[in-house]
Amino acid sequence: MATTVNPDLRKERENASFVPEKITNFLYGGPERVQKKRELASLALNDPDYHHEDLNFMSREQQYETCLKKSLLMTTKIKQLKIDAVDEHFYRSAVTGPSPDPLGLHVGMFLPTLYGQATQEQKEKWLNLAENYVIIGTYAQTEMGHGTFLRGLETTATFDPKTQEFILNTPTLTASKWWPGGLGKTSNYCVLMAQLYIQGKSYGPHPFMVQIRSLQDHKPLPGVTVGDIGPKFGYDVIDNGFLALRNVRIPRENMLMKHSKVAPDGTYVKPPSSKLAYGTMVFVRATIVNDSAMALSIATTIAIRYSCVRRQSEMKPGHPEPQVLDYVTQQYKLFPYLAAAYAFWLTGQTMMSVYMTSSSRISKGDISVLPELHALSAGLKALSSWVANVGMEECRLACGGHGYSHASGLPRLYANLTPGATYEGENTVMMLQTARYLMKSYNQSLQGEKLAGSVAYLSGVQPVPAAGRTRNMLDLGALCDAFRHRAARLVHEAAMQLRNERQAGKDQPDAWNAASVDLVKAAMAHSQYFVVKNFAERLTDSRLDSSISAVLTRLCQLHALHGLVTNSGDFLEDGYLTGSDIRQARRHINALMAKLRPDAVALVDAFDFPDGILNSILGRYDGNVYQHLLEWAKASPLNKNDLAARGSNYEGLMKRHKIHTKNLESVTEALRSHGVEVKVIQKHEYTPEKVNWADVIMSAGGDGTFLMAASHILT
């Protein structure tokens, strides 16, 4: 096995215009953080207690068992090693890579819900057990028939004042809880979202702490039907589950009562604000933006490194086959997603920091910032996860045939990360939430209110510039202006469309529905503007030295220009840009790609993913792709024996065959010429279709192997 770096990749690294480490420091918030990240990743990846098995060679059941074991071990190690909560994700992501974690819902949803929604007494009762994995829980909200629309949930929790209990029920088939991760096999508890009923009156969905399995033998408790929902596109390692409850009683104290309360006499106490839960949503959506950035950065790392190792076709007669990345069409597939990876990486950071800043205000009761934050996070979650979906697949296809192999790591990456477009709010619904806020703001602005924050620009649509004005399409200010103008115009157009539908006689819901394609388009434009502007703003960071500021500026320009030419109609429609601007933009894209070409490998190296996280033979840091492809293939379970198919299933088929009498002579002769013994036993007529067949015995390998040649089999 070669241990040196592939010479093509080595050359790429030698020719880069900057030191990747500088960008790595920029991306992770300074050299100390990078150092910490590497230490923890190395601790995880070099720990022999983790076997880091190749999940691609396992059945789903084996994958679940393997990863559950790994996850339990990780939990213990994090405590043992006293890893700080701030650094924990560095360690976790090195252990699991971009794969989900079977205990992910326990850590990421169940515990945080207890922290955020349990009273002090409830925390004392459950937190210690949950933090020590005596209780393992999940968050059971989604039902078979109900997803994004929370109020549609059917599960009921009916208060029984006599016994001071809630009676939990799954009244219909579609009310079955469906999808919660860890519910299928792993959890013994869950936070159940159910419609609260007190004396026949409904109070909407509330969270309840419910034990579903015995702590002694892990069997479902009486009244509980629970199981795995079956295999999915990805998430093989996760036991997403279903749950039906039949008259399951829990004490009144099991409703999580930090916000809403039910008193012993059945009095219901409302939460101080219904918007408080928005904070968590903003946080979760910011993590999805980060996931999207990770998805794209991993995918482009794999595809760009491989495109420098792979050589294909003949660009010039007699010359050697060029590196695939030298094809401009290949650059045009990959570089825009490389730029998008950077753009979303920085977007996610901004969102997290806005969330952190706002959190303290929110915790002090100032929730004025929440609607804007909520609307912005919804749009950015949707935009980034959509782009990541398309981008991961573009990267996979850009790797040609080998991208289709699990050896590339790309199919598994896609299958595991594509749910980001669906969970935590389906993307179209998210965009329409953003649109609702945009319409509200736009109307406020029409009524003379001054807008602030991310929607301030809606106060005035810029005038379309006079014809003949020339524009420098590389200027980031001009590009931000163009995106701002487009967003403002599309918000205006959507509002006009809404008004027209109303004037044509539709009621508000029907008008909203009729205008929804335009509304989504406006929300998308608003979100893209935010991403472009944020990227440009981050480049004004004074800590950036000139070598990396130059290359990052090129990425930002490419990101904006690519968004511009792929949506060129939006900029041309009202004449804001001209055909010649668009042509200029295309030429700039070509020139930028040529400038980025020698830096491409350094730009993905800067993401700093160790091979153990990439899990890709095509994306290996050392570029020794082909040797490892073969090694990997040899380990495929199908290669355990030389035979096409063997075992008891086939034994009965091996001995006796039927051959069409028309071919009998030539087939038996040919078989004999190949050294196969053939003995004709009996010729007979096969009744239904009056075909003449002969029973024949053929020799097979003495060890009961299946002779592939003998395939004219009737049974």
Place this chain on the structure above:
Amino acid sequence: MATTVNPDLRKERENASFVPEKITNFLYGGPERVQKKRELASLALNDPDYHHEDLNFMSREQQYETCLKKSLLMTTKIKQLKIDAVDEHFYRSAVTGPSPDPLGLHVGMFLPTLYGQATQEQKEKWLNLAENYVIIGTYAQTEMGHGTFLRGLETTATFDPKTQEFILNTPTLTASKWWPGGLGKTSNYCVLMAQLYIQGKSYGPHPFMVQIRSLQDHKPLPGVTVGDIGPKFGYDVIDNGFLALRNVRIPRENMLMKHSKVAPDGTYVKPPSSKLAYGTMVFVRATIVNDSAMALSIATTIAIRYSCVRRQSEMKPGHPEPQVLDYVTQQYKLFPYLAAAYAFWLTGQTMMSVYMTSSSRISKGDISVLPELHALSAGLKALSSWVANVGMEECRLACGGHGYSHASGLPRLYANLTPGATYEGENTVMMLQTARYLMKSYNQSLQGEKLAGSVAYLSGVQPVPAAGRTRNMLDLGALCDAFRHRAARLVHEAAMQLRNERQAGKDQPDAWNAASVDLVKAAMAHSQYFVVKNFAERLTDSRLDSSISAVLTRLCQLHALHGLVTNSGDFLEDGYLTGSDIRQARRHINALMAKLRPDAVALVDAFDFPDGILNSILGRYDGNVYQHLLEWAKASPLNKNDLAARGSNYEGLMKRHKIHTKNLESVTEALRSHGVEVKVIQKHEYTPEKVNWADVIMSAGGDGTFLMAASHILT
């Protein structure tokens, strides 16, 4: 289990404006063909000899064995039932569904290669054996390091005049054959593409018939290394393989010599035309266009039926949750792909019929039609498979969470059909081949030559209409004109770009590369124009009755208008269309979708896929989605026991646990309160990090089950 049809779906069918059967007849070429298709599908789907197992619950090895057995059985049944060659695909597609067939390469490539490239003597020697599955073969062309670029193949076949043999070698790692279906385990023969060498001179790639495994015990022959290349995104049932040859000798007569020949003295005889192989390529690409149509028609059938069963959110306060298909955003996701399914279905038919017409001319030696046919088929293959890729995923995501489950059938459909963008010529390479023909034709036209066929329109770019001219954007003639103008303009622009690059000093290959993004764009526009025009032309079929001609016209309009607004910049850039045209187009799309809404289910019913082919719980004809989701989930192998994890792997872990001494008291107390026996054995210091731990024994179920609560495990 409900046997009646879901009432929502029933209502949809009652309200349709036409009888689906009429469109079914149109799509399959008349009622007789439909009748035949249904007979054969029913024969396959109701035959108890096929078990029609759910592959989703199997390991890859099980899937391969199951489907290989099924495929062998199918082969026998086709003979038994005397199914006509013309009808065979009806039967095959009912048995395998949209899944690949482990013997697919034998039937689809190995046998046709023998038919087309073997001499009469060679046919006599091998055909009988191959047709009777004594020989099972594959087509081994692609190598680990070489795909679409055929001339880059490294495998060698060196003629040895002394022994009258070819010596076959895999000179490097990257020369290993890689990817051929059926090579990994199933085949005992293959057609090997290898560089022919005679007396040190290379003559390019040629086909050779090579035995790779013993017919007696199926073991690889001496000098042959062969195996499975490992798991992939999809194609689980296929043993795509690798093959390396070391001094393997085959008789001179094993080169397939119908076209090129090597005489006993080593004299090489050239084939009459190097373009002859193009015919097969055209055929194969036409089948990929058909596959793309099938992919989209299956995906839209599933998503549209499910969108009528699924209810979600509250459009109007107090009203019931609407069917998801009533959301205009959902229509905007699905209807354009429904229209594309029809568009490509008709494109594939036209391509096949052009191919058939041309074949007879080609077989008579007239190959003048081949370059155009080749260029057209390359572009249409690429366009249709790209659109199908995006469309299948759009349909999956439109099914929300349940689309992600294998119960939907959509993940498997996507994983099995996405390779269409890569195999038989990588799509970007295909588009550039089309572009090469377009540039050649454009230059001929500049030199005054008259162009014919699909490129005739390049002879003159239409003038941009005067401002102020109003256009009826629903008129199919006007829409075809717009697509023609766009294609002609983009071909012209790409040619200008090429000329500019040349004038700036680049040599031809570099100029081609620099202009390649524009060239792909031009080829795409050309292909889209063909599809739109072909759709419009098919509507002039006099056999169409008015009810179906009305609905098909709406689909055609939607297809064209959607292509227009998603590429609006291309039409706006030179002022051919105006902003107001585009706005008009958007309004028309909304109106068309509203008109298509009541016909949507009938339009997918018309594709006439039985449930056994759809393999989707969401897409069931009877719409009883939720009941069957639960049934299906219960059959998941993870539900075989109630326990999170059990078996010998865990036994060692169950008994003894370590608990952090800090938590010892509260954890043990809590466990006891839950009825778990706990005994503390020993407290001790864990050295590396000085953490204090206690060894604890906990009770587990008496049958050796793993107690999930006991998760603080060290090993």
